[in-house]
Amino acid sequence: MRHLPSEELIHRIQHSETDYMQDRMKAIEGRPGNPEGVEIEQFGQALCLYSRTMPWLSFNTVKGIKSEDSIHLDAIIDFYKSRDRKFQFEIVPAMVNQDLLSSLAARGFYQSAFHNSMYMNPQELKDMPDAGIVIKTIDKDEFEAYARIHCLGTGLPDQGIPSVALNNRVLHSRPGWSFYMAYAGEQPAAAGVMYMNHSNASLTFAATLPEFRRQGLQQQLLRRRIWDAKQAGCSLVVGQCAFLSQSHRNMETVGMKLGYVRTTWTEREA
Structure with missing residues (x-):
């Protein structure tokens, strides 16, 4: 049975993406002595991932944030700033409203990238x-x-x-x-x-x-x-790729379809 676009499907795709990254970070955190300095914090629905030794944004990112998490924005920003780490918010359509986006903009964040989330049964x-x-x-x-x-x-x-x-x-x-x-x-x-x-x-x-x-x-x-x-x-396979990349073409070729285009928000340079 083919999955039709729906808010339920969007939430399921997003949960799949968050689930694997959280499990990966927990495994790395569990290495003896936690040498990569991994920390995982939850603020409302927003999952905050951090690594002391891995500065790449994919290891320092906020996943799963929803409209009601606007009240946690300052706490999330403080979590990363206290660790002197550049980070990103991953924003998924249908999970946030204009108020959250304007709150991010007011705090110096801007939409800096797009990324595809693909899916199929x-x-x-x-x-x-x-x-x-x-x-x-x-x-x-x-x-x-x-x-x-x-x-x-x-x-x-x-x-x-x-x-x-x-x-x-x-x-x-x-x-x-x-x-x-x-x-x-x-x-x-x-x-x-x-x-x-x-x-x-x-x-x-x-x-x-x-x-x-x-x-x-x-x-x-x-x-x-x-x-x-x-x-x-x-009953669901999910993958991520850059828009119109070779990975995008490969996924379409094997039968995967676009679930949504999520946006990345990062802080403006001072």
Whole structure:
């Protein structure tokens, strides 16, 4: 059964996105001594994620904020300012009203980016992954190879490979998480990650080494993950991508549709 656009569907997509990121951060926080300095705070419906050692906005973000959370804006801003950290608000259509948006603007925040949230019912997927492309789930001792694809495929420096390996290895045996590698010959060439919880599956990450792009690896990684979600009985698969990116095209090709375009709000530079 195809999902039709509705406020209920929007909330379900948003919950899926928040759910996987919260679980990821909890796993990293649970490493001995919490070396990445992860903190997770809740203000009303707004989930605030922070890392002392990972300054990227995806690890320092406010998710799930709703109109009624306007009363918590100053507390949220203070949470990050007291830690001297730049952060972002993720704003989802149908979850906020004009009052919250004007309150953000009054506090020096502006809409700085757009991002797609895509979805489909995996039970609609009819095509299995192409048997000509080898895709395997990752064993615990393969996270250095995974981290290499993660870093080089997203433009991060080689120095980040050990940290990325550690912060993803903690997810290997954690319920709901699956890591996949696609091969070009015998060479690990692309990777994808999925998190399943209840009847929802989130396609949380994907990357391809630059020299192996445009070979259909990501489309097959999408099909494999969606197929596995179908076999697990999920009724919703969610993924994120930049508008009109290759990831957007790949997701449309395999049958995913646009759920909504969320906006990112960041503070103006002084």
